[in-house]
Amino acid sequence: MQTQGPSAEVGLKPSVQSHKALRAGSFLLIFILWQVAALVVDNRVLPAPIAVVKRLFIDLASGELLSNLTVTLIRVAFSFFFAMLLGTAIGLVMGSKRRLDVLLDGLLMLGLNVPALVTIILCYIWFGLTEVAAVVAVAVNKIPMVVVNMREGARAIDSQLMEVARVYRISRSLTFRSVYMPQLSPYLLASMRNGLALIWKIVLVVELLGRSDGVGFQLSVFFQFFDIEGILSYTLAFVLVIYMIEWLLLRPLERSLSGWRQVG
């Protein structure tokens, strides 16, 4: 029998540390390139990193950045939640019921390929320039992608493990929690990560087109005033939030869901 004791963990450490150094190095490289580019071109077209960071602090102090960011984050959270919930449910059903899969496949193809802009405009026309319309428009763009991913997951379910649950008469809820869902967790995580990236982008467009607050709206204001420093300062704030979500939410979730893979 092979067991992996503490020695294996110790063996991992140097590579983890070198990864950290690499990551920091890549950030540094981006900043250096940015600085060099800013020196070459006109400052109004591309402000230097220091100037943008300074502006970020000013925007933070005024409170406007935080309020816009909060509004946008709430929209992202709602759209994300509904898209994941509906997309997962539809995907799992399509992956396990062949007839429904055939029935809905055409609709799915349509959903995947209609441009985001079209759904956004239609939602605003049909539901008015409202919060609901904004959230629906974003969710509708994301749902088909979740469906595709989760359908793949449902198709990959190991029927042999499901048989174990049947033979031992494991209750439906426990089977779902301990036998079915763990097999889907890689697909779920992939959906969440892609989902967040896509939803961020679409929410800003939705705000630009039909909302009077949020990061997207503010960016359009900056655009009108040709305020590139403002655009970059908001972008930087945005990037920081994304990293926080990645490191404080997604990574820990991933570790807890697939911890058994790493020790194996």
Place this chain on the structure above:
Amino acid sequence: MINSIQIDIQKKLHSNGLCTIRDLSISTSKGEFVAIVGPSGAGKTTLLNIISGLDEQIDGQVLANDTLPLAQLEHNRSFVFQEPRLMPWLTVRKNIELVLSSEQNQQGAVQKLLGEVGLQGFEHVYPGQLSGGMQRRVGLARAFIVEPELLLLDEPFQSLDEPTANDLRALLLRLTKKQKPTVFFVTHQLREAVALADRVIFVSARPASVILDYPVELNRPRQIDGDEVTQVCNGLMKKYPDLLSGKS
């Protein structure tokens, strides 16, 4: 309670139209250890799936106590598969606890069984970190923790080296002696069947039907590579030279 089981299958058609079992009847009494021996692809696994209720598409029936369909009788049953089929995301202990209902789940019982099957100290290890033999120990522990009345095993020790397989066979006998379930043990190894079972049932090549029902009258404990087992095997092979290829 299961006092006896009567299996009576007229015909089992596979989804691809292949007939895998035809006119097969077996009946057993409580606590009997029945080995089912037959050539590969004879439909032995299908037979276990039918007994366990996983496969219900048959012409025929599986009765308990001569009256009720087995599926309708409240009973604990266990199935040890060819592959261990453990949940890779659950630790050894969680894998075993998974098959217990919440009222059955007593810490003490799980811990005691873990000790009996030689898994003490491995409670919090994931199956992927265990060797094939150890994984099969977990499989056996999972099967016995529910104290089954009916225990089905599908070539459980295949693809293990002989010493490991022998340890596990001894473990299986220890546990069955203690809990006395009715056992159906599918294998294609005559020697293994003779060493373990009270009765060996030989089935034909596809479609499977019973060609010989042989009671093993050797005293226990038996040595799988001992002279007595060898004698019984040789005797059988002399009398029925085509037995293992599924011809009577």
